[in-house]
Amino acid sequence: MEEPLLGEKKVVKQSGEARLIIVDTTSDVREDNDTDVIVTGSHGGKVGGDYLSKLNVKGVISNDAGIGKNNAGIASLKILEEHGIPSATVSSMSSYIGNGTSTYEQGKISTVNEIASKLGIVVGMSAKEAADKMFEALIQETK
Amino acid sequence: MVKEVHKIARQSGERRIIIANSATSINESNKNDVVVDGSHFGRNVGEMAFNAGIRGMIGNDAGKGLDNSCIAGLKVLEEHGVPAAAVSNMSAMIGDGTSTYEEGEISAVNEAAKKLGITVGMSAKDAADKMFEAA
Numbered sequence: 001m002e003e004p005l006l007g008e009k010k011v012v013k014q015s016g017e018a019r020l021i022i023v024d025t026t027s028d029v030r031e032d033n034d035t036d037v038i039v040t041g042s043h044g045g046k047v048g049g050d051y052l053s054k055l056n057v058k059g060v061i062s063n064d065a066g067i068g069k070n071n072a073g074i075a076s077l078k079i080l081e082e083h084g085i086p087s088a089t090v091s092s093m094s095s096y097i098g099n100g101t102s103t104y105e106q107g108k109i110s111t112v113n114e115i116a117s118k119l120g121i122v123v124g125m126s127a128k129e130a131a132d133k134m135f136e137a138l139i140q141e142t143k
Numbered sequence: 144m145v146k147e148v149h150k151i152a153r154q155s156g157e158r159r160i161i162i163a164n165s166a167t168s169i170n171e172s173n174k175n176d177v178v179v180d181g182s183h184f185g186r187n188v189g190e191m192a193f194n195a196g197i198r199g200m201i202g203n204d205a206g207k208g209l210d211n212s213c214i215a216g217l218k219v220l221e222e223h224g225v226p227a228a229a230v231s232n233m234s235a236m237i238g239d240g241t242s243t244y245e246e247g248e249i250s251a252v253n254e255a256a257k258k259l260g261i262t263v264g265m266s267a268k269d270a271a272d273k274m275f276e277a278a
Contacts, residue, residue, distance in 0.1 A: 003186075006186065006187055024187050025187060027165060027167035041187065042182075043203075043238060045238025045239070046238050046239070047165055047239075048238065063205070065183055065205035066205050066206015066207070066208060067232075068203075068237050069237075072232075072239065073205065075236075075238070092206050093208060093209050095209060096185065096209055096210070096212035097208050097209075097212050098183060098188060098213075098215075099185070099187070102212075106209075
């Protein structure tokens, strides 16, 4: 599959205030995304975890960036878990980093935090299915 | 995250080596700078760096990934003659610019960086120095 085009923030699904959003970079997430599940092209490192937990988003799928030294590529999962936010990463070999649409369309889950695990998200699942599970849980919560 | 106070590793007149955790914090005010950052070096990061007009850049190879997409930004900058290199994600912690600078080992270079004598296996610090001296 070819690399999908880079783009702006995309709304993939919406139900009431809850949305499933795609971004190429986590830095495009803002205060008004506090009712959203975020699928990002960025790595899952600490810097993104700190930022997204502060914004209180409702779920995150990012790129594991090859996991790397001290598991730095997935450090955000623990941070988000501590804030009660489900999070997972896709393998950097399954999708194009920096490209949120690729994360969503092509990504295969490589790691999950405890909260995502409780939603039935498992390693090997498609990012789309994992994002759906986060989104469905969010809708149930807000009902 | 977008707003970040950059560390200055070296300065000579208007030229600087700056350290950033995220490439998204770079803008036109960095046009005289060699940037060492913690981000992956995907295509979108290459475009951000080019738009900011920086003099050189060192990022994280994020394990290189699908179709080398994690270092696709090297090519973007090469097309504009800007030296760029990446450090191995096993040598430095992604998202941490200081780790890139202090611990990083070069794993990929573009043609413009190669011309400055930057090679795979070199420390990120040495590579940044070479970009700085040429800037």
